[in-house]
Amino acid sequence: MSSVPDGKKLVRSPSGLRMVPENGAFNSPFSLDEPQWVPDKECPRCMQCDTKFDFIRRKHHCRRCGRCFCDKCCSKKVALPRMCFVDPVRQCAECSLVSQKEVEFYDKQLKVLLGGGSFVVTLGTSEKSETMTCRLSNNHRYLFLDGETHFEVELSRISSMQILTDGMSPGDSDIHTYTSLLDSHCISEGGTSRASGMLLHYKPMGSQDVQQLRLEVADDKKVASLWLAAMHKVNISSYSQGHFIPVNR
Ligand SMILES: [Zn+2]
Numbered sequence: 001m002s003s004v005p006d007g008k009k010l011v012r013s014p015s016g017l018r019m020v021p022e023n024g025a026f027n028s029p030f031s032l033d034e035p036q037w038v039p040d041k042e043c044p045r046c047m048q049c050d051t052k053f054d055f056i057r058r059k060h061h062c063r064r065c066g067r068c069f070c071d072k073c074c075s076k077k078v079a080l081p082r083m084c085f086v087d088p089v090r091q092c093a094e095c096s097l098v099s100q101k102e103v104e105f106y107d108k109q110l111k112v113l114l115g116g117g118s119f120v121v122t123l124g125t126s127e128k129s130e131t132m133t134c135r136l137s138n139n140h141r142y143l144f145l146d147g148e149t150h151f152e153v154e155l156s157r158i159s160s161m162q163i164l165t166d167g168m169s170p171g172d173s174d175i176h177t178y179t180s181l182l183d184s185h186c187i188s189e190g191g192t193s194r195a196s197g198m199l200l201h202y203k204p205m206g207s208q209d210v211q212q213l214r215l216e217v218a219d220d221k222k223v224a225s226l227w228l229a230a231m232h233k234v235n236i237s238s239y240s241q242g243h244f245i246p247v248n249r
């Protein structure tokens, strides 16, 4: 048996082996539940190409959407990190495209987010600011900020996020708000403008008052800027559904 990291356990489902947190309360907000499989008796034909199933043409369930397909329409095995599968699992064409994008997010941006970046952090409208390292916690639920002090922001308590780009500050009329960036490619590793900061509004634990947090890239601008670009890929706007969906772009 392969080694199991601390706080995790292996569980077997009909779809495959999964490595999940021992305590469900520590599930990553990026995680997805396994779908209900469409019952065998409800699908005599492939839901993509309409091939009738028989002894030769067997049916397969897509592990991501739970629908029923013939071998040809559900042949791809693709990693599905959001469902915590240890190995790549069988998926339909539509789902495997989405999963491949997510694998990219896990391989690149998520690693950058966990690695952290150095920022000048201003809390509220205070005059004082402090250089801190900001990183995503291992369970993806918090932003940890560490400097002289430590504090954390729970992602599910973030109500708005703005990525600031070079030469712009809050209040500028052409500020890029998170939503306006949804279709924009201006902030990415290869983009023309570089992310220079982030403005967050969130409710601290146990409080209903919205707090403002401003991060500006500090010494290692390249790393911090990449960190912001990665953060930009996290779809904060879906937090209300309890899940952060890495944006497919
Ligand atoms: Zn088919």
Ligand SMILES: [Zn+2]
Residues within 6 Å of the ligand: 062, 063, 064, 065, 066, 067, 091, 092, 093, 094, 095, 096
């Ligand atoms: Zn599918």
